[in-house]
Amino acid sequence: MSTPSPETTPKPTLGGIVHYKLSGHDVSMIDLHNMQSYGGQGIVRSPVKLGDVYPAMVVRTFEGSATAVNLQVFLDGNTSYWATSRSEGPDHGQWSWPPRG
Template sequence: MTQQPSTGRIVHYTLSDTDALRINARRTDGPAIQERLLDNTWPVGAQAHIGNKAAAGDVLPAMVVAVQPNGQINAQVFLDGNDVLWVTSRDEASEESGSHPGRWQWPQR
């Protein structure tokens, strides 16, 4: 019997080029934050996204937050940092081809 995704399950998600660009574009680091604080250009209440550089092909854990009738999922991808990436309408990678950027797969046992 084939596993079916359900809300709350953990899967592995492979970052695409676009995913990595989105993640890295919104991240900052301590020196940049300090510089903006000193210049009074850091927005009041802003949240800093800090973490290691993301790259296309990185495989990360993701929690399924919604399953669509066509089998696609929406998920929160846990990044190597203090932030997450919300991905929507993502397909499962085929078993023959292994991981595919922008797709999810079941963790190996």
């Protein structure tokens, strides 16, 4: 199986769904946000940890960058996380395309 070339790798577009892998900083920010109220309701969600992968929607792309995006990460509960200026890759704090099946 060959690796796709940059010319055949799709660019992220607004509204596209990708997978996002949480970094330690992300987990800290999510936990901090959990202490605040959410529209008058408490935030209810499953715990998050380093390396957890969640679906995320591309909410902004950047001209001149093939992979840098802002994301709304859909957590397991009644809240989301705004991940800004994230690049594509396999590491924590990066997004990837969902596997095709």
